[in-house]
Amino acid sequence: MTSEQFFSLLQGAWGTLVLSLLTFAIGGLAGLALAMARISPARPVRVAAAAWIQLIQGTPLLVLMGLCFYGPNIAGIGSVPALLAATLAMSIYASAFLGEIWRGCIQAVHKSQWEAAECLGLTRWQRMRQVVLPQALRLATPPTVGFAVQIIKNTSVASLVIGFAELSYNAKVLNNSTFQPFVYFGAAALLYFAMSYPLSRWSLALERKLNASRR
Amino acid sequence: MQVAAETVVHLQSVHKRFGALHVLRGVSFSVTKGQVVAIIGKSGSGKSTALRCINRLESMDEGQIRVCGNQVHDAGLDKRALRRDVGIVFQSYNLFPHLTVLQNITLGPTSVKRMPAAQARELALDVLARVGLADKAGSYPEQLSGGQQQRVAIARSLAMQPQVMLFDEVTSALDPELTGEVLKVMEKLAAEGMTMVLVTHEMAFARNVADKVIFMHQGQVWEEGGPEILANPTTPELRQFVGNGL
Amino acid sequence: MKYEFDFASVLAQWPLFLEGAWTTVQLSFLATVLGFVLGALCAVGRGSRYGWLRRLVGAYVEAIRNTPLLVQSYFLVFGLSSVGATMPIMVGAVLALVINIGAYTCEILRAGIESIHGGQIEAAECLGLSHVQILWHVVLRPAVERVWPALTSQFVLMMLATSIMSSVGAEELLGVANRIQSDTFRNFEVFLVLWGLYLALSYLMRTGFWLLGLMVFTRRRKLGTPL
Numbered sequence: 154m155t156s157e158q159f160f161s162l163l164q165g166a167w168g169t170l171v172l173s174l175l176t177f178a179i180g181g182l183a184g185l186a187l188a189m190a191r192i193s194p195a196r197p198v199r200v201a202a203a204a205w206i207q208l209i210q211g212t213p214l215l216v217l218m219g220l221c222f223y224g225p226n227i228a229g230i231g232s233v234p235a236l237l238a239a240t241l242a243m244s245i246y247a248s249a250f251l252g253e254i255w256r257g258c259i260q261a262v263h264k265s266q267w268e269a270a271e272c273l274g275l276t277r278w279q280r281m282r283q284v285v286l287p288q289a290l291r292l293a294t295p296p297t298v299g300f301a302v303q304i305i306k307n308t309s310v311a312s313l314v315i316g317f318a319e320l321s322y323n324a325k326v327l328n329n330s331t332f333q334p335f336v337y338f339g340a341a342a343l344l345y346f347a348m349s350y351p352l353s354r355w356s357l358a359l360e361r362k363l364n365a366s367r368r
Numbered sequence: 369m370q371v372a373a374e375t376v377v378h379l380q381s382v383h384k385r386f387g388a389l390h391v392l393r394g395v396s397f398s399v400t401k402g403q404v405v406a407i408i409g410k411s412g413s414g415k416s417t418a419l420r421c422i423n424r425l426e427s428m429d430e431g432q433i434r435v436c437g438n439q440v441h442d443a444g445l446d447k448r449a450l451r452r453d454v455g456i457v458f459q460s461y462n463l464f465p466h467l468t469v470l471q472n473i474t475l476g477p478t479s480v481k482r483m484p485a486a487q488a489r490e491l492a493l494d495v496l497a498r499v500g501l502a503d504k505a506g507s508y509p510e511q512l513s514g515g516q517q518q519r520v521a522i523a524r525s526l527a528m529q530p531q532v533m534l535f536d537e538v539t540s541a542l543d544p545e546l547t548g549e550v551l552k553v554m555e556k557l558a559a560e561g562m563t564m565v566l567v568t569h570e571m572a573f574a575r576n577v578a579d580k581v582i583f584m585h586q587g588q589v590w591e592e593g594g595p596e597i598l599a600n601p602t603t604p605e606l607r608q609f610v611g612n613g614l
Numbered sequence: 615m616k617y618e619f620d621f622a623s624v625l626a627q628w629p630l631f632l633e634g635a636w637t638t639v640q641l642s643f644l645a646t647v648l649g650f651v652l653g654a655l656c657a658v659g660r661g662s663r664y665g666w667l668r669r670l671v672g673a674y675v676e677a678i679r680n681t682p683l684l685v686q687s688y689f690l691v692f693g694l695s696s697v698g699a700t701m702p703i704m705v706g707a708v709l710a711l712v713i714n715i716g717a718y719t720c721e722i723l724r725a726g727i728e729s730i731h732g733g734q735i736e737a738a739e740c741l742g743l744s745h746v747q748i749l750w751h752v753v754l755r756p757a758v759e760r761v762w763p764a765l766t767s768q769f770v771l772m773m774l775a776t777s778i779m780s781s782v783g784a785e786e787l788l789g790v791a792n793r794i795q796s797d798t799f800r801n802f803e804v805f806l807v808l809w810g811l812y813l814a815l816s817y818l819m820r821t822g823f824w825l826l827g828l829m830v831f832t833r834r835r836k837l838g839t840p841l
Contacts, residue, residue: 211816212809213774215788219805226802227619302680309682313781321684334692342681342689349680423740451742462737466756466833466841475751476741508833521737528741 154336158327162337165323166344172308172319175240177301180247187252192259194277202252209249214307218242219314235318239311247304254300258293259285295360302349302356309345320344373400375434376532376563377422382431384417391417392428393587399532399565399580404558406574406595407567409584410609415567418584419534422565423454436531452480455525456534459541461517463509463524469496470505473524480528488527495523499553515546519553526557533557535566571598571610583609624803627794634790635811641704641786642773642819645711649772650765652712653719658749660724671720678717684778686710691782707779707786715772722764726757759831760841766823770816777812787811 190202209217221242225233262285270280312322324341328334377399384392391414399405407415420426421433424440424447433440436453464472473492477483483491496502499519509517518538525533535554539547551573558564558577568574574581575595583591583606591597591606601607659671678686690713691706701709730753738752758765780789787808795804828835 208813211770211774211813213777213788213812215777215780216805216808216812219801220809223802223805306680306682309684310778312684313778321682321688324685325688328688328692332696334688334696338685338689338693342677342685345681345685346677350676353676353680425736425740447739448742448744451740454740456740458733458737460733462731462733464734464738464752464756466759466831468833475738476743479744479747479751480742508837510837510839524741 154340158331158337159340161323161327162320162340162344165318165320165341166348168317168319168323169305169308169345169348172236172239172243172311172317173301173305175236176243176247176304176308179240180244180304181251183244183248184251184255187248188255188259191252191256206249206253209246210253212246214242214246214310215313217246218310221245222315235311235315238315239308239317242315243304243307243311246307247300250300250303251297254296255289255293258296259289261292262288291363295356295363298352298356298359302352305349305352306345373402375399376401376436377565378432378434379418379422380432382418382421382433383429384414384421384426385429391587392421392431394431395584395587395589396431397582397589397592399563401531401563402561403579404564404577405566405580405582406578407565407582407584408569408571408574408609409590413584414587415584416536419536419565419567422532422534423456424450425456448480452528453531454534455528455530455532456536457518457521457525457538459537461509461514461521461541463517463521465509467508468505469501469507469509469512469520472509472520473527476524476528491527492523495527496520498526498556499523500549513546514542515549518542518546518550522550522553522557532563532565535564535568537567537569539568539570574598585609619803620798620800621803621807623798624794624800624807627798630790630794631787631807631811634785634787635815637704637784637786637790638773638776638815641707641711641776641779641784642769644708645715645772645776646769648708648712649715649719649769652716653723654754656716656720657723657727658754660720661727675717675720678714679721683710683714683775684781686714687779687782703783703785707776707782707784710782711772711776711779715768718768719765722761722768723754723757725764726761727753729760730757756841759827759834762823762827762831766820766827769823770819773815773819774812 187202187206190198191206193199193202218239222233222235222238225238266284266288267280270284275283308319309321311317311319312325316322320341324337327337331337375398379398380396382392382395383390393414395414395418397405407419409415417426421428422435422440424445428441431441435450438450438453439445440450464475467475470489470492473495474485474488477488477491478485493502493505496505499522501516501519501523504512504516504520509520512520521538538554539550542550547570551570554564554566554573555577566578575598578595581593581595581597582589583597583601583603585603585605591601591603597606598610601610656671656674659667660675662668687707687710690710691703694701694706734752735748738748743751776784776786777788779786780792783789791804791808795801798804833841
């Protein structure tokens with residue numbers, strides 16, 4: 154492998170990171186909104202949010218990417234930049250899963266905490282913000298960090314329908330010209346591993362700490 | 369001429385350490401065939417550990433244990449052969465929750481003794497009848513009360529037709545009104561001639577049913593004798609223990 | 615400029631869609647069964663008393679869980695053909711899926727196995743059961759019952775991920791859709807149809823797993839409570 158080729162892989166890795174961060178930020182905000190909707194006192198909101206999440210979780214990410222890439226055509230928009238389409242698709246995908254994770258964590262905060270806060274005279278939003286969410290945050294951190302690993306891996310799908318130039322795409326291009334799959338895909342795998350593994354370990358450490366403190 | 373009863377369980381100078389903690393400091397006692405031996409003592413006296421050494425759930429550091437011809441202290445012991453001779457009932461019953469009562473009882477005979485299913489079923493129903501639960505054969509453990517579950521655990525052990533049965537504080541986890549049904553079953557087993565070694569806090573049972581009472585203190589057999597030692601303790605420690613218990 | 619939907623030309627290709635869906639079902643079925651077996655073996659290996667086996671399985675699981683399925687597939691399929699070990703595309707695809715899902719199944723089963731109370735294993739030992747008998751009767755059967763929902767979700771996600779196998783040439787649903795797209799140029803409509811088909815497949819798969827669970831786990835069927 155020449156240094157140029159390696160640099161191409163690094164550029165791909167950068168594309169992976171950028172897409173991952175954008176997805177986490179936007180998908181995270183949307184996920185939070187979905188989580189709130191899932192526990193809303195208004196039944197239609199709850200049902201709609203649940204249905205939407207079921208829908209997204211039953212869709213392959215690749216299909217979602219296709220819809221986001223070709224969808225804007227119906228609104229008359231011409232071609233969509235790859236990064237935009239990929240971010241849109243992945244954010245929708247991530248928001249559904251993160252929303253479910255966070256809803257579970259919010260509901261796991263003991264009911265007695267809710268009731269105690271209510272008895273102190275706090276409004277629903279105050280209860281949320283000051284009592285429940287901080288505790289839910291602690292519970293939510295290990296699985297959220299774990300899902301960040303999923304996001305990084307899922308960015309590889311953007312190389313297919315959309316053709317976004319992230320790590321898998323660049324590795325495939327290099328393989329197409331050199332026919333050395335073990336070298337280039339192996340290197341790509343190592344780079345993915347280098348990005349993911351520290352997060353995996355961190356998630357595990359967080360979970361252990363959480364279990365220890367809850368005893 | 370009195371023929372000496374056959375010794376089925378014999379402990380000789382058994383020592384056991386858990387790390388720095390010297391739990392058993394030279395425990396020696398024997399059990400003859402058909403005898404009912406109650407081991408009593410404060411928590412931490414080593415009584416459960418001594419019991420668990422008998423069927424090699426715990427290994428020992430020094431000493432010898434012989435059970436029905438098995439050399440339990442031997443590092444190369446065939447544990448499965450030993451456990452065909454010694455059954456045990458645990459404080460927390462440890463029934464298999466995903467199996468019915470009947471399946472819990474037939475699992476041992478069919479898997480270990482290769483008994484045909486029909487024969488195992490008959491054996492299981494017979495043993496269930498002995499503990500008074502023949503109508504619960506198709507139930508799952510979670511549908512039963514604690515006392516019923518413990519009786520099933522006794523039946524499960526009985527089905528393997530052991531020569532000796534160990535009972536590790538089997539009523540301690542039960543609500544008071546449920547201990548009676550379990551103790552009645554154990555009394556019946558004793559009357560039928562089963563060799564039993566039990567760790568227990570039930571002083572009345574020890575007084576009325578046991579042939580021998582062993583009081584353990586600080587990892588040793590502190591006092592040993594018939595049930596009368598509970599009424600007339602020799603050592604101050606047993607006097608204090610019995611005084612507190614009553 | 616208003617976009618004109620043309621579903622007719624896309625839906626006319628329904629035999630092709632069906633073929634693709636059938637390939638997806640076949641891939642998923644094989645990968646689920648073989649992946650489950652691999653995962654179960656690894657889960658048992660993870661708890662083995664042999665340190666080298668635990669570490670080996672651990673390394674396999676970490677390698678798979680921290681790399682994308684796409685790269686694993688490229689590595690395996692293109693890698694093997696580059697050293698002359700050519701195989702039918704379906705075999706390669708199933709292989710990649712099995713190796714991938716085996717690692718995730720291992721972790722799920724591991725959690726199930728560890729949830730089995732130590733006291734039950736002690737009780738089984740004291741009845742005289744052998745290690746293998748204990749593993750089967752007392753550990754694995756209740757462990758699988760306990761993690762059945764998690765396994766279901768995992769295998770459904772994998773079925774959705776078979777769409778990635780189009781990248782190594784598998785003619786599953788997405789692969790077939792690519793062909794239809796190049797013929798009809800109605801990309802958006804094709805993806806909408808795909809969406810509907812995958813939703814139907816995931817619903818069918820979930821129902822299938824639920825029914826299978828009820829059939830196999832008698833206790834669950836009779837009592838309705840979780841283990």
